[in-house]
Amino acid sequence: xxxxxxxxxxxxxxxxxxxxxxxxxxxxxxxxxxxxxxxxxxxxxxxxxxxxxxxxxxxxxxxxxxxxxxxxxxxxxxxxxxxxxxxxxxxxxxxxxxxxxxxxxxxxxxxxxxxxxxxxxxxxxxxxxxxxxxxxxxxxxxxxxxxxxxxxxxxxxxxxxxxxxxxxxxxxxxxxxxxxxxxxxxxxxxxxxxxxxxxxxxxxxxxxxxxxxxxxxxxxxxxxxxxxxxxxxxxxxxxxxxxxxxxxxxxxxxxxxxxxxxxxxxxxxxxxxxxxxxxxxxxxxxxxxxxxxxxxxxxxxxxxxxxxxxxxxxxxxxxxxxxxxxxxxxxxxxxxxxxxxxxxxxxxxxxxxxxxxxxxxxxxxxxxxxxxxxxxxxxxxxxxxxxxxxxxxxxxxxxxxxxxxxxxxxxxxxxxxxxxxxxxxxxxxxxxxxxxxxxxxxxxxxxxxxxxxxxxxxxxxxxxxxxxxxxxxxxxxxxxxxxxxxxxxxxxxxxxxxxxxxxxxxxxxxxxxxxxxxxxxxxxxxxxxxxxxxxxxxxxxxxxxxxxxxxxxxxxxxxxxxxxxxxxxxxxxxx
Numbered sequence: 001x002x003x004x005x006x007x008x009x010x011x012x013x014x015x016x017x018x019x020x021x022x023x024x025x026x027x028x029x030x031x032x033x034x035x036x037x038x039x040x041x042x043x044x045x046x047x048x049x050x051x052x053x054x055x056x057x058x059x060x061x062x063x064x065x066x067x068x069x070x071x072x073x074x075x076x077x078x079x080x081x082x083x084x085x086x087x088x089x090x091x092x093x094x095x096x097x098x099x100x101x102x103x104x105x106x107x108x109x110x111x112x113x114x115x116x117x118x119x120x121x122x123x124x125x126x127x128x129x130x131x132x133x134x135x136x137x138x139x140x141x142x143x144x145x146x147x148x149x150x151x152x153x154x155x156x157x158x159x160x161x162x163x164x165x166x167x168x169x170x171x172x173x174x175x176x177x178x179x180x181x182x183x184x185x186x187x188x189x190x191x192x193x194x195x196x197x198x199x200x201x202x203x204x205x206x207x208x209x210x211x212x213x214x215x216x217x218x219x220x221x222x223x224x225x226x227x228x229x230x231x232x233x234x235x236x237x238x239x240x241x242x243x244x245x246x247x248x249x250x251x252x253x254x255x256x257x258x259x260x261x262x263x264x265x266x267x268x269x270x271x272x273x274x275x276x277x278x279x280x281x282x283x284x285x286x287x288x289x290x291x292x293x294x295x296x297x298x299x300x301x302x303x304x305x306x307x308x309x310x311x312x313x314x315x316x317x318x319x320x321x322x323x324x325x326x327x328x329x330x331x332x333x334x335x336x337x338x339x340x341x342x343x344x345x346x347x348x349x350x351x352x353x354x355x356x357x358x359x360x361x362x363x364x365x366x367x368x369x370x371x372x373x374x375x376x377x378x379x380x381x382x383x384x385x386x387x388x389x390x391x392x393x394x395x396x397x398x399x400x401x402x403x404x405x406x407x408x409x410x411x412x413x414x415x416x417x418x419x420x421x422x423x424x425x426x427x428x429x430x431x432x433x434x435x436x437x438x439x440x441x442x443x444x445x446x447x448x449x450x451x452x453x454x455x456x457x458x459x460x461x462x463x464x465x466x467x468x469x470x471x472x473x474x475x476x477x478x479x480x481x482x483x484x485x486x487x488x489x490x491x492x493x494x495x496x497x498x499x500x501x502x503x504x505x506x507x508x509x510x511x512x513x514x515x516x517x518x519x520x521x522x523x524x525x526x527x528x529x530x531x532x533x534x535x536x537x538x539x540x541x542x543x544x545x546x547x548x549x550x551x552x553x554x555x556x557x558x559x560x561x562x563x564x565x566x567x568x569x570x571x572x573x574x575x
Contacts, residue, residue: 008055047146092306119159132156140166143195149232150187159184161294164339166192169315170310174333177317178340186225189285194226194233196313200234205253206280207260212304214291216241216263216410221439222287223261235259242266243410250275264300266293269308281308289318289325290456298324303331319459352473354508355486357499360479364505366514367449368397370475371427373513375444376420378451378464379429382450390449391429398518401427402531432457439467445512448476451485455492473512 066180129151131138136158150156157167161179168173169192179185193209202208211226215220223239231239237259238252244266253276260267260276263555270276286292292301305314314333318325329336358366371377371394381387384405394401401426402416419425421440432452444463452458458476465472465532478486478499486499493494502508 041163045286050476062442105438121408136163137166137191141170142166142191143198143233145232146191146229148230149396153228155187157323158187160341161185161339162188162191164341165189165315168337169313169341170195172313172349174314174336175316176336176338177315179317179319180340183341185287186222189315189317190222190226190229191286193259193283193285193315194229195234197235198233200258202258202280202318204256205276207253207257207276207278208280209259209283209285209307210218210281210304211259211261211279211285212261212267212292212301213261213287214295214297216243217413218288219261219263220414225439226259226261230259237261240266240270264297267304268300271304278307279303279309281312283313283315284308285315285317285327287317288455289295289328290486291318291460293324298328301328302331319456332547350471351462352471353462353490353495354473354496354512355478355495355497355499356475356502356508357478357480357483358502363449363477363479364393366477366502366509367447368394368517369398369504369509369514370512371399371445372397372515372517373399373445375426375513376423376440376442377427377445377447378443379427379442379447379449380452380461381429381431384431385432386450387429391427394427394429394517395522395524398520398522399427400425400522400527400530401429404428404430404526406431415532424533432461440464441467443467443468444470444472446472446474448474451476451478451482451489455489458493475512 018047027341037103079209120254126516129148131147131151135147135151135156137150137156137491138144140158140163142150161177161183165175165177165188168198169189176188177185177188179188180320186557189211197209200208211222218241223237226237235258236252236256238249238257239261240249240260242263242265249266249270250273282331289301292298314336316325316329316333316336356366367390371379379390379401384407387403388404391401391403404413408416416425416428417440420428446462448458448461452461462474465474468473476486483499490497498514500508
């Protein structure tokens with residue numbers, strides 16, 4: 001019997017397993033049993049086909065899901081919560097014409113933008129300038145065109161290092177100059193260099209003079225100082241440093257450059273690319289040679305000097321002559337004339353030093369009060385994160401402060417330095433990357449929130465103030481466990497002051513001009529406008545990652561547009 005059990009079983013089990021006897025029904029496909037309840041069979045559902053937009057969205061969801069577990073574990077977010085949120089997420093509207101794809105910034109365009117920086121503010125005199133007979137630079141033998149250009153900026157009296165080094169450098173001798181930071185070394189080598197190159201012309205990719213500096217900021221300062229003097233002399237100069245555009249640098253070298261202001265790393269890179277040769281170098285200048293030794297650039301410096309033309313003039317300026325700088329002098333300078341205007345000590349009569357021994361709980365409050373004083377101030381922190389944190393805390397207390405460190409892009413660093421130079425931002429919180437090479441007039445105070453590593457770093461930090469005969473103060477915050485180390489550093493730097501106990505409200509703070517900050521946080525939008533007041537440039541779309549957009553906002557799918565011959569691509573729909 002159809003439907004009965006095929007094995008012998010007990011009656012009770014047989015009753016449970018047996019099914020009623022029914023007769024098969026003839027169908028077009030053969031014999032079949034009707035439904036037990038005599039209901040018509042349900043046809044299977046057809047699988048819905050996805051559109052191209054749905055398929056693309058599904059691929060994106062799978063890609064996000066593949067990378068989501070790692071992000072979830074790192075962020076500590078439960079996967080169940082993420083799954084619940086994704087289920088209730090609003091779907092994307094593919095047909096919206098208002099949504100625009102994010103524009104990815106071009107690295108080369110960013111480097112080109114970094115080529116333009118805010119230069120030091122000049123105050124040239126109006127009208128025709130008459131060079132007087134007592135002009136100090138004219139007495140040193142500087143060409144009249146350079147003397148007149150300096151007089152337009154009100155520069156008529158040379159500093160000690162300039163008065164000592166310029167005559168020997170003009171005579172073609174190798175010069176070894178030792179002077180503190182801010183003593184005027186740039187003009188001490190810049191004026192003789194331009195005077196020697198006047199009247200000549202450099203060939204393609206063959207500069208005639210090289211100024212080698214350790215950092216981009218110092219390269220910008222040197223280039224800024226030499227620009228007006230080179231312009232009136234008819235001499236072409238170019239800045240070559242990391243973080244700037246290769247295109248503009250190589251293009252300038254192809255056209256011909258007389259004076260090249262460069263950092264060691266980028267110059268070696270251009271030499272490896274074959275963008276220039278140093279066989280025509282007549283004058284080679286090493287500025288801040290001790291800093292290059294500290295940064296580990298001596299192998300690159302020796303390679304660069306080896307490729308320079310033999311017999312040329314060599315000028316080396318540095319605050320100290322240790323850590324390998326003495327070996328450079330013995331190897332590459334021929335019978336140099338040494339001029340030392342200052343020892344490696346803080347013996348500046350216009351500079352005051354204060355070592356404030358404070359309790360840790362007062363450090364934040366004292367930093368805000370000192371930073372709120374009138375005038376420009378440079379604050380030094382040990383780390384990048386520390387400088388960002390201190391600048392943010394000062395803004396929360398009502399003090400407009402910007403951070404400057406090596407983690408920022410060159411364009412951002414140029415913008416911050418420009419805002420500080422023009423006075424829009426009165427407080428700069430920097431790491432040691434700004435201790436050298438940033439020449440900003442009228443910096444009246446340097447606050448070292450974190451003490452420097454040694455006395456040389458102290459001197460270079462302190463060199464940001466009391467420049468060119470101006471007065472300035474250097475304040476160092478000392479915690480109890482740092483007292484012995486700071487005392488030894490002060491002795492090495494030639495500072496007579498010793499750490500003294502200080503608390504909020506002491507008279508020494510009032511003498512420094514410290515005051516209570518406003519306490520009203522600086523709005524971030526207003527702060528960004530202070531740093532960069534230029535209007536934001538509009539990003540024009542053009543071609544995107546997968547081609548141009550049509551007016552409706554959707555990207556053209558492959559095959560929609562006809563090819564050059566007028567025939568549609570294979571697989572495209574025909575009308």
